[in-house]
Amino acid sequence: MFGYLTREEMLAVIGEPGDSWLSQRDHALFLLMYNTGARVSEIIGVKVGDVILDASAACVHLHGKGRKQRSVPLWHATVKSLRAWLRANPELTAETPLLPNRNGRVMTRANVTLRLALAVHHATESQPVLAKRKVSPHIIRHTTAMHLLQAGVDISVIALWLGHESPVTTHHYVEADLAMKERALARLHEPSSKILRYRAPDSLLNFLKTL
Numbered sequence: 009m010f011g012y013l014t015r016e017e018m019l020a021v022i023g024e025p026g027d028s029w030l031s032q033r034d035h036a037l038f039l040l041m042y043n044t045g046a047r048v049s050e051i052i053g054v055k056v057g058d059v060i061l062d063a064s065a066a067c068v069h070l071h072g073k074g075r076k077q078r079s080v081p082l083w084h085a086t087v088k089s090l091r092a093w094l095r096a097n098p099e100l101t102a103e104t105p106l107l108p109n110r111n112g113r114v115m116t117r118a119n120v121t122l123r124l125a126l127a128v129h130h131a132t133e134s135q136p137v138l139a140k141r142k143v144s145p146h147i148i149r150h151t152t153a154m155h156l157l158q159a160g161v162d163i164s165v166i167a168l169w170l171g172h173e174s175p176v177t178t179h180h181y182v183e184a185d186l187a188m189k190e191r192a193l194a195r196l197h198e199p200s201s202k203i204l205r206y207r208a209p210d211s212l213l214n215f216l217k218t219l
């Protein structure tokens with residue numbers, strides 16, 4: 009079944025960076041995953057040199073399937089988080105993993121899944137419904153796509169954002185969002201409904217006269 013998180017649920021999972029190294033890394037990890045909608049393999053493959061933190065052109069270069077590379081812009085919050093992470097870890101070089109495991113090596117898929125499960129567990133304190141949800145790293149990718157769609161971003165742009173070969177793949181997100189369909193349907197009048205004629209209030213008419 010297609011699933012994704014609400015904005016509130018996603019922010020609860022990302023949480024705030026704590027005092028520990030793991031907490032700070034996980035915060036940066038999940039924030040970057042939500043920002044980019046990247047696959048797990050792409051996120052764990054990001055090196056320090058793949059991240060551009062210049063205020064005018066902040067982005068991360070992701071290496072996708074078939075050695076294809078794409079660049080995804082970064083939020084100010086993500087830039088701030090990554091800058092703090094790099095300041096706290098000066099031993100990281102351009103060729104080392106941006107978000108390594110405790111041994112300084114590339115994180116594994118299993119490692120990311122485990123850390124996400126812990127983050128979701130902590131997030132249930134503010135979002136109890138998460139206790140009944142199965143949240144995988146790919147759900148975060150779905151969440152990014154759905155939130156972009158709900159924000160009005162064109163589906164072809166979302167396809168590029170996610171690194172899909174074709175926008176056809178991205179249509180899964182459209183099909184999954186029943187809420188969007190319900191809002192669209194609400195704009196139409198049911199056959200049995202009586203259409204009321206709109207009458208603009210005097211205040212609006214007076215305003216229009218001033219234009």
